[in-house]
Amino acid sequence: MKYLKIIAKDIWRYSFGWIGSRYIYREIVFPFIYSILVVTFVLLTNFLVRTIDKLLGKGLPIKIIFNFFYLNMAWIIALSVPMATLVAILMAYGRLSEDNEIIAMRAGGVNFISILSPGIVFGVITCIVMIYFNNNILPEFNHRARLLTRDIYRKRPDLDIEPGYFVENISGYSIYVSRRRKEELEGVVIYSPDREGHQVTIYADRGKLNVIENSVIFDLFDGEIHELDKKEFENYRILKFKKHRIVIPVDNLTLKRTESGRRGDREMTIKMMKEKIKEYEKQRESIRKKIIYMAKNYINNAENMEINHLIKIVKRRKAEINKGRMKLEMGKFLDTAGRIIGEYQLFMVYQRQINRYLVEIHKKFSIPFACIVFVLVGAPLGIMVRKGGMFVGATLSIFFFVLYYVFLIGGEELADYAYVSPFWAMWTPNLLLAAVGAYLIHYTRWEQKQIEFKFIKKILKKLRLEGNSKGKDREYESC
Template sequence: MKKLHKLIVISYLRPFVATFFIVSFILLMLFLFKYIDELVGKGLEWYTILQLLGYNFAVNVPLALPLAILLASIMTFGNLGEQYELVAIKASGISLSRAMVPLVFVMVLLSIAAFYFSNIIMPHSFLKMGALLYDVRQKKAAFSIPEGVFYNDLDGYSIRAEKKDADGKTLYGLMIYDHTQGNGNMNVVLAKKGEMYKSDDDRYLVLNLYEGVRYSENPGENGYNDRQRQVRIRFKEYGLKFDLSGFNLSRTKEELFKDHYQMLNVRQLLVKEDSIQNLIATKQQNLNAYVEPTFLIFRPHANYKKIIPEKDLKWKNKDVLMNFPAVDRLQVVDDAINSMRNVKSYLTSAKDESTAQFEILRKHMVEFHRKFTLSFACIVLFFIGAPMGAIVRKGGLGLPVVISILFFLVFHVLSIGGEKFARQGKLEPYQGMWVATLVLVPIGIFLTYKAASDSALFDIEKYQRFFIKLFSKKQNQ
């Protein structure tokens, strides 16, 4: 039995590792295609891009791991069935369920590892990737002045060079507009040649200009003539310094992102949910305290005396307003309208704020259940893939890939749909996050039962014989 268990585990781990990294690589390529415009042309270091890909690799585990488990299960037992090794195992008195026992222990270990990954590693990876991706997006494109085109990425300056050397550091025929004073194109610098270099800390760009002139137009003393004075200064050598802080990758503090729901573990999510629920309860109490003084119906426990107008107040007119003096009627109506407007405005604001708070609460609860659904999905998909492979008895990358993709699409579509409905409040968070797994549980039980009883569920010849027999009976009738 030990040799058999070792054989089955090794037969499973090989396709599992291969498919896991293949699926992870495909997801990495999708990530690159999505953010290619954010990464190209910014002069990022190779280790920065590698770091971003490493964080994304960890984030993609919830998609790669279930598919790898499902595909590896079908391939492993499909290969055993195709090579008649399952027949030999059953002939030796070992049932399929007993043969699956070592892989069940492997699945339990993978589920525990998946929960640890979802609870500890994934929040950390989301935090690192979110902060780094934000910094990459904020970084400007790599500094490079093209020929014959105005370059406007330097804050406050617009630069055009007619020609530049191959080294990119020597420029000819320079025209520079200085917009730092915010008064338009009032300051212009022309130069025949310029040489540029960066400071030692790469924070500044120094541009030395040679053989040029600087034009500056200033408004008059009264301020009504914008072109009253012009200053022209010729120079043999003139220096400009530009701030390059926007072209460097500056790292934002990760503390600014750590409160996001995707970057919290189970304990932090529970604390955050309690805080949000307490905040919602406090807002509701404040709302009641504001509304109750305005409407008597919100004070059901107050002891109000029933008033009969004819006897107690001796009102002559059933219209309450007409019983007030004429000079006070307008004031009474204005007070009532203003009171209703204030209440309506407060209720509208409170409703919008409450909707936003409940939406945030649902997101935290969805993320809380996600930590557990990944672990349970690994076990459920194994009990779908293993009996499916034993039934179809086909190994390799043909039919197992097709079957695994179909089941994974069902699982993924149900997961995405349930999560969307949970975020929108159409389903409870636990219902939306567990619907995909709970739908697949009966399928796994059914397939396991059929595989254990040697059912020819996917035997095409059996169905062909059935339909041939059925049509032959109809023809004889």
């Protein structure tokens, strides 16, 4: 702890009290601005290519199209700033190293941490700004962008169903879909919380969504309808079906959707998501109590078991009965087991929703914190690379950024399905790159070696030779 306090004091002193710090800040700021413009342009162009076909042919005014891209600029900036930070740090410290200014500073008695301190402070400031941006500005822009997108798509009536999220803007229904390919749906759950004292939950392996005149139609296939009397849990019915149709009037739906303030997880502030988590935790706890109530008559000590362990026991006993390995006097157990498993499926749907919100909460901090981590990686790399400028800076930035987002997206998928905790899913990429950065700082501080990237030069030289030989072959052929 004492050593960390000394480092913190050095960083503060050399970040603002040392004349060389202002020089380093200037070296960072201009590449940072340039990098933001370049990265934003690339991401915006990619977004334009992916969405332009959805806008064409709808007779939209130019103002609406410009507003559509303006509202989507927020998430593009949220992605481009961390990457621009890495590019700027690589270029700034690379140029200082190339001109031997790093060596001159160290010869003048400035320690290595002090040389890095302006970059670290720049990363911290960028991190703080992006945390505010991600929590206060980005959700509002995302929400307005989705509303505008919905209004545009309403020219071709469709339903605002996103895979992996509850749609709660349909009166009396909550709808969850695992996957969606246009009109084709997979893993459909339709939940009616309260209908004259009855809870109705519909599960279907697959389904199809159609809009016909003034109605939205769900055609569901291979599923079950679970109906529970909330006053008497014993009155539980399960109806299996090959095909089931649900018809919703479009006029009523459109009215609810227009008045609805529903937001997705990426359209919420941290406060909003915490409130949503509390709401889903109450629903989950209610379902857990139902499961325990139904199981306690057949399984000893069910009240004190973890829900996952209890479900494993239920499934195992059900399988043993079906195979004839076990006989129970209670003939209702198989029916009860089916009810318990059905309720557990709904329990896990709520758990996945909670995990999604927790992932987004951690993401609002972990992605901005990557600005600091990228400084720890980029500064020593820039010093070791020295030559290469924007090309090498961009190449290394893309490599580390892709690596970072592969871990981030993979962790998000694992956390959504409760394989890992949301905290570790979102912070592991930062911890791994921070460890790499710490090693590079230690290596650069004591070894003072540079990376020449000779293998890149060899590849470029080989490509030039091949290009020249092909050109000569064409000359001989023309003769």
